Amino acid sequence: MKKLILILLPLSFLAFACSPAQSDTNVASTTPTETTQNKQESIATVNLVSPDPQAELSMGDAEMILEVVDSATGEPVKVESLDVSASMPMDGMDDMMGKVEVTPADEPGRFKATTYFGMQGTWNVVASVKDPQYQAQQEFTFEVK
Ligand SMILES: [Cu+2]
Incomplete structure (x- = not known):
């Protein structure tokens, strides 16, 4: 007992x-x-809704749907904004940066990020939550053919 x-x-x-x-x-x-007492920020997770990270992406325009969820509940959370960057590590050079435009999507917690993958290879997309209450940063990798 x-x-x-x-x-x-x-x-x-x-x-x-x-x-x-x-x-x-x-x-x-x-x-x-x-x-x-509980002034620490809540932890959120950024999920990639689309495209499928396993899917082959072609060079050129790309559109991503990202969703922010509360890590504790799994429920989507309406955060203030989401910063998204797209970069490609280059040998012996600075990372190549892709311009990313982020707009809130219709569903709460979702954002549409459009970018242009201007080169074949591995692109790293980093999404950072900007919100007074929630904190999250997530990296996604895309193989662009
Ligand atoms: Cu490159």
Whole structure:
């Protein structure tokens, strides 16, 4: 019986540690003391909705759909903005940069990023969440043929 208690105890601590982050927005208005204590930012994840990273991409115009979700709940979160950069590492030269235009998509948490892959090879796309509450940075790699 003692063993069971020992197992359950850390689990309940875990649940306590996780719950405030999930409901930060709800908690904020009702209990200001807790907000100041939990001032750390919530962690978000940026998912690539399209294109399929495994799919072969052709050189030229490219459109990506990115979705920001709360890492704890998996629910899409409406963040202030998303910075997206596209670059290609070049031998003996500075990285080649692609211009990326980001616009919010219709669905909450989603952004459309359009760029131009001007060269065949590996492109690194980095998406960074800009938001007072959520923090995330995710890198995606595309093989452009
Ligand atoms: Cu290049």
